[in-house]
Amino acid sequence: RKEVEQDPGPFNVPEGATVAFNCTYSNSASQSFFWYRQDCRKEPKLLMSVYSSGNEDGRFTAQLNRASQYISLLIRDSKLSDSATYLCVVNRPSNTGKLIFGQGTTLQVKP
């Protein structure tokens, strides 16, 4: 089992659609969770950290379910500019400072 698993997609959606990505992680002791966005051939950039209570940033909502070891990202009112690969990222426990990156889910928003 991979340490962080994501559906690679691609997800093809029309502008204005709502789309959800899911991610599972294997180590129940992980404490930090993130969603990063990566555009083609560019560096990953932090989209949002994921907190236990769930958090929202504009059109983006992240949820964490520790019992199921599951993280989600919801994008509402998709824009063309949301087209990218979204990486689910989890820390290695015991304050190692290391992160584990999922392979990413590709989103293509079409006019």
Added chain:
Amino acid sequence: DADVTQTPRNRITKTGKRIMLECSQTKGHDRMYWYRQDPGLGLRLIYYSFDVKDINKGEISDGYSVSRQAQAKFSLSLESAIPNQTALYFCATSDFGQGVGTDTQYFGPGTRLTVL
């Protein structure tokens, strides 16, 4: 100005050549990392450093070496480049903290390396 910079941005080299990739940061972070990214394989950790005197191997360190010249600089060397080291290389930095999200990593723009 970018907080994390990498040089060169693109490099084509030949098998057997020694090559160095450089990373500099102005974020004041103690922790620095080198990753490679290959299609379908995601980001894999090569080496990481928690301060100038603390350097550690990652998942795929064979064929690579690193040098932490200062808090702000972390270099990756390929001693004798081979074609399967063709990849996109990223440097990243992070702060140290105990709270949630304090281990966020910030990436440089990447170096695209091709070994012929």
